[in-house]
Amino acid sequence: MATLKELAGQEELFSGGHRLCAGCGIPPIVRLVLRSAKGPVVATTATGCLEVGSTIYPYTSWKVPWMHSAFENAAATISGIESAYKALKRKGRLPVKPVSDDKDTKFIAFGGDGGTYDIGLQALSGAMERGHNFLYVCYDNGAYMNTGIQRSSATPLGSATTTSPAGSVIPGKEEYRKDITRIMVAHRSPYVAQASPHNWKDLEKKAARALEINGPTFLNVMSPCPLGWYSKPEDSIALAKLSTDTCFWPLYEVDEGVLKISYKPKEKKPIGDWLKLQGRFKHLFKPGGEEIIEKIQLDIDTNWERLLDMDGKLIF
Ligand SMILES: Cc1ncc(C[n+]2csc(CCOP(=O)(O)OP(=O)(O)O)c2C)c(N)n1
Numbered sequence: 001m002a003t004l005k006e007l008a009g010q011e012e013l014f015s016g017g018h019r020l021c022a023g024c025g026i027p028p029i030v031r032l033v034l035r036s037a038k039g040p041v042v043a044t045t046a047t048g049c050l051e052v053g054s055t056i057y058p059y060t061s062w063k064v065p066w067m068h069s070a071f072e073n074a075a076a077t078i079s080g081i082e083s084a085y086k087a088l089k090r091k092g093r094l095p096v097k098p099v100s101d102d103k104d105t106k107f108i109a110f111g112g113d114g115g116t117y118d119i120g121l122q123a124l125s126g127a128m129e130r131g132h133n134f135l136y137v138c139y140d141n142g143a144y145m146n147t148g149i150q151r152s153s154a155t156p157l158g159s160a161t162t163t164s165p166a167g168s169v170i171p172g173k174e175e176y177r178k179d180i181t182r183i184m185v186a187h188r189s190p191y192v193a194q195a196s197p198h199n200w201k202d203l204e205k206k207a208a209r210a211l212e213i214n215g216p217t218f219l220n221v222m223s224p225c226p227l228g229w230y231s232k233p234e235d236s237i238a239l240a241k242l243s244t245d246t247c248f249w250p251l252y253e254v255d256e257g258v259l260k261i262s263y264k265p266k267e268k269k270p271i272g273d274w275l276k277l278q279g280r281f282k283h284l285f286k287p288g289g290e291e292i293i294e295k296i297q298l299d300i301d302t303n304w305e306r307l308l309d310m311d312g313k314l315i316f
Pocket of ligand 1: 047048049050071072111112113114115116141143144145146147152
């Protein structure tokens, strides 16, 4: 695992000057993931905030070869790139030979939760099942943020979005989140993990582990969004931490089928602590909202107990 000094000394592969919002979780995630690769990187990004905010013509923040894919096919794009690379390597047509397997080119796809949980799921599932050698990083900000905060299947229960507005008809989103991390585990991927940018060490370690594996790997990373969460930009990292202290966003990994919880809060905080800092949940603190908060808490508790039961065990 790299030290902070080592990481800070490395070349920045995702440069500043991009147009992502102040307090957005995406830039620290992308910077850390790119830094954790030992060899050269080729990246692709689904349509969404990351793509729009980092590649407005004629500018780019990417200091690695990068391809924009459509909203739904980041995983198909990265599998195509990886297959082409393998074919060129087999035919001896690579201009430069990799020094070692460890230093060989890494293939990384980034997508938001809309592009990953919903519209890109078919491409992602196919690429996972075909066993391409790539890392897929989902930055989960809990809605389609780039187009104006529409609900996705990652949006938490009770959250107000423009397509699940809280009011007299509905109390925000009425459905539970889809657990895509478990869906990825069910693909028998050799490495699947959840991470958060506030814990840079854990995120770096998980990205490095995912990238050293020859096969399809997946990281689901919590990504605070002041715009869509109606939160303060300066609270983003604290909110990311609180999401793990409340166990809303458990940090864990499934490495070669063995589940390991990476962080167990000494004192599990009530979910209200996290919800109350975000305007998207403010209606839940008015009369009638307690029931929904209780439902969210119960769901978190059940999920956390289930994870504790599986901790250290081979789960597939
Ligand atoms: C097939 C298709 N449908 C819709 C869009 C419009 N669109 C572009 S980005 C986006 C939202 C992306 O949401 P998400 O993947 O969660 O990423 P974020 O914006 O939060 O970064 C939408 C709906 C599109 N580009 N292509």
